[in-house]
Structures are given as C-alpha cells and as structure tokens.
Amino acid sequence: MTTAAPIPFTVIGGFLGAGKTTLLNRLLSGSTERCAVLVNDFGEINVDAALIRSHDGTTMSLTNGCVCCSIGAGFLDTLARLLDDVGRFDRVVIEASGVGDPWRIAEIALVEPSLRLDGVVVLADAARIATQCDDRRVGETVRNQFAKCDVVLLSKCDLVIETQRNAACAVIRAIRPDVSIEPLSAVTPANQAVFGRGQAARFRSDPVEETVDHESDFRRWTYRRDGRFDRARLALAVSALPQQLLRLKGTCMIDGDAGAQVFQLVSRNWSLTPAEQDTTAAAETIALAGVGTADLPSDRELDAILDRALTAA
Numbered sequence: 649m650t651t652a653a654p655i656p657f658t659v660i661g662g663f664l665g666a667g668k669t670t671l672l673n674r675l676l677s678g679s680t681e682r683c684a685v686l687v688n689d690f691g692e693i694n695v696d697a698a699l700i701r702s703h704d705g706t707t708m709s710l711t712n713g714c715v716c717c718s719i720g721a722g723f724l725d726t727l728a729r730l731l732d733d734v735g736r737f738d739r740v741v742i743e744a745s746g747v748g749d750p751w752r753i754a755e756i757a758l759v760e761p762s763l764r765l766d767g768v769v770v771l772a773d774a775a776r777i778a779t780q781c782d783d784r785r786v787g788e789t790v791r792n793q794f795a796k797c798d799v800v801l802l803s804k805c806d807l808v809i810e811t812q813r814n815a816a817c818a819v820i821r822a823i824r825p826d827v828s829i830e831p832l833s834a835v836t837p838a839n840q841a842v843f844g845r846g847q848a849a850r851f852r853s854d855p856v857e858e859t860v861d862h863e864s865d866f867r868r869w870t871y872r873r874d875g876r877f878d879r880a881r882l883a884l885a886v887s888a889l890p891q892q893l894l895r896l897k898g899t900c901m902i903d904g905d906a907g908a909q910v911f912q913l914v915s916r917n918w919s920l921t922p923a924e925q926d927t928t929a930a931a932e933t934i935a936l937a938g939v940g941t942a943d944l945p946s947d948r949e950l951d952a953i954l955d956r957a958l959t960a961a
C-alpha cells in the first residue's frame with residue numbers, strides 16, 4: 649500500500665467584499681492544478697460558489713453558517729469526502745466566509761495527515777481596511793483575520809490614491825509588522841504569492857480553544873422574489889438600506905434586460921454587472937444574500953425596502 653503525499657491546503661480569507669472570489673477566479677483560470685474549492689458563504693444562498701468560473705476540478709459550497717466557528721458537521725463531512733478520493737485533486741482551496749477567521753480553518757490542515765497547509769492568504773480592501781479595522785462593530789473580526797496569515801493581498805489599489813494605499817498598509821503593519829503585503833493585481837497563478845507558498849510551519853495550532861461565535865456577532869438576510877427590479881427604483885431602495893447591512897450580493901433581473909445581473913453591495917457602494925454565465929443560485933429571478941451586524945433591522949423591514957424597487961406584476 650502506498651501512502652499518498654499530503655495535499656496542499658490553501659485558505660483564502662478577508663472581510664465581506666474584500667475580493668476573495670475575484671482572487672479565486674484569477675487563480676483558477678490560469679492554474680493547471682486540479683483544485684477542490686470549498687466556498688463558505690455566511691449567507692443562505694451560495695452566491696460565491698455560483699460566481700466561481702468553471703475550472704479543472706470541483707467547487708463545493710458550504711452555506712448558511714460560518715465554518716470557522718462551527719467546524720464539524722457539514723464541513724468535515726465535505727472535506728472527508730474530498731479526501732477519500734485523494735488522487736483526484738492537486739490542491740484544496742477554502743474560501744472562508746467574510747466574517748470568518750481563516751486561521752481557524754487552516755488549523756485543520758495541521759491535524760489532518762492527508763493535508764499540508766500551504767498558505768493562509770487574506771485580502772484587504774485598500775479603500776476600506778483602515779475604517780473597517782477601527783469600526784466598533786466589525787473591527788475585532790477584521791483585525792483577527794490578519795493575526796496568523798502568510799500574506800496580505802491589497803485589493804482595489806487602482807481605486808485609491810497613494811496616501812490611502814499607504815494608510816492601508818500601515819493599518820495592517822500595526823497588526824502584523826512582519827507580514828508580506830502585495831497588490832492583488834500582481835497575483836497570477838504562476839507567481840506563487842498564493843499557491844505554492846509552503847509556509848505551513850510558521851504558526852502552531854492553538855491549544856487554547858477560545859470561543860468565537862460569528863453567528864451571534866453577525867446576522868444574515870436573504871431576499872428572494874419572483875419578479876424584476878426597476879433600475880431607477882432600485883437605486884432609491886438601495887440608498888434606503890440601513891448602514892448595518894455590510895454586504896448584499898446575488899443575482900437579479902432588471903426590467904428591460906434580457907439576462908440576469910449580478911448585484912453587489914459593499915458598505916454603501918453597489919453595482920450591477922451582467923452575469924457571465926447562468927449564475928442564478930435559486931429558482932427565483934431575484935436571489936440576494938445579505939450579511940449585517942447583529943443589530944440589523946428585521947427581515948420584514950429590509951424586505952419592504954427592496955420590495956419598493958419591484959416592477960408592478
């Protein structure tokens with residue numbers, strides 16, 4: 649009997665909207681490795697998994713919960729199924745939820761003999777990271793994501809001026825003076841900023857099991873409708889959404905458009921882009937998954953805001 653070599657295990661983390669899916673698509677589109685990609689959406693709909701382009705491997709979604717604080721049940725079952733078939737994949741990549749602690753997921757590879765931790769990569773939005781780290785409601789979650797990562801990738805550098813970029817780096821350096829910070833735009837599958845780091849031994853598995861509960865610090869909201877938005881009314885409705893809503897994303901139909909649109913909201917900025925493929929994650933024509941702080945208004949109140957953007961049936 650031969651023992652297969654452990655599979656490299658990469659964890660990608662970063663706060664809501666930092667660009668994790670963008671990074672994954674960039675890596676997968678140019679990689680010749682067969683990757684098993686596990687995507688943890690905090691929301692109820694597997695939006696991120698649906699937005700990942702097809703690649704030479706498999707994509708599995710872990711929805712409706714934060715894997716880092718509920719390791720067990722679904723996640724370990726999924727991982728065990730992957731590892732049963734060890735020869736099928738060259739790498740396991742996990743996209744942590746936007747509120748999750750990537751290191752807590754990485755620790756699995758330190759105790760599972762068939763895995764070898766290759767790297768923990770955390771994305772930071774160059775325009776927002778300084779504010780996020782300072783934020784009374786989300787700051788601790790954001791800062792903890794950097795505590796034990798191998799590299800920080802700074803996203804959206806093209807959208808900020810140099811002083812903002814420097815401020816973003818300074819905030820990250822204050823948490824991790826030693827960490828390497830690279831622009832996301834420089835990452836290609838070949839440059840080994842992400843895959844092939846082989847830096848497993850930098851941190852030890854933490855014997856003290858501190859309690860983390862992202863489930864009670866954050867709240868999810870799902871908006872599903874069989875209908876279409878009016879573009880102008882949608883703009884008004886989105887501006888009426890409360891600031892406790894940190895992220896909203898998914899697919900929707902806009903009146904007058906032939907195909908589905910991908911809706912993305914991060915903080916107060918939002919966009920609609922034509923869906924590249926059939927990314928409809930649900931049977932409904934509108935399926936949006938939101939994440940907010942624990943004091944997010946009720947689903948009914950939030951639903952009522954977006955309902956104002958629907959076209960008359």
Ligand SMILES: [Zn+2]
Nearest residue numbers: 714716717862
């Ligand atoms: Zn968690």
